Amino acid sequence: MSALRAPATPGTRPAAAPRRAPLTSLPGGAADRGRRLDAVRAPLQATSGVPFLVLCALILAGALLAALLLNTSMARGSYDAARLQAEVGRVAQDVQGKQEQLRAAEASLAERAAQLGMVPAEELTMISVEERATVGIDEGDAKAGSAGTP
Template identity: 85%
Template structure:
């Protein structure tokens, strides 16, 4: 037990403490003025820790407010993203249903045209309005001029 020491026996002397250098005064101190003690005035304005505490509180409040705003904006963005994903899913379903309707209409187009009394064109000729020319000239019109009007 190192914390407990045995009492010193009457015939032993305690170990001598190391010698220290004598204390000397600094220039401009009380020894230079010739007096041993001087009365010291209290500082005119004592420093207070309140401004530092206010600064710490403001920084903490600002950090908490920034975290709250960041969290709120991220939550709003998450809700917006999930809403947009749901909307994209609905639009994709609509596109698929319209494509199916279009394929069905294309398949029944020839039958519907025949019921209306239409006959397939043997030699179609198409006209381009932008170029003002015949495009896809049929065999019957192959010898004719391919440009239209003035």
């Protein structure tokens, strides 16, 4: 006996337990199992998350590889551009030097021709290869830089 119950006294009755409803079986329960066979669907199988994780890893690896290739290609382009810029600078300096030499040669051309015994022409002429003759040029055409026709 438990220490929490009050001791029974001679003349009192213990309290009666409440009455419960009798248990009955529900339709389709264990009692009906032997009587009929039902077609049931196979239980759903749990899908694995591995293919999804592999797909995510492949996408991530592809994105990283693409970023690496893009970065490498841009760095190579940058080096090529710097090399070409330096080459353009060198060529520009060469052109400038040649232009200075040409200006100096033009300035001293008349003086060098006089030293060689040449005299300025009184009338400008050209040699026509087709006609095998010399052709005169008008003074206006010579200043314009174009040759006149016979």
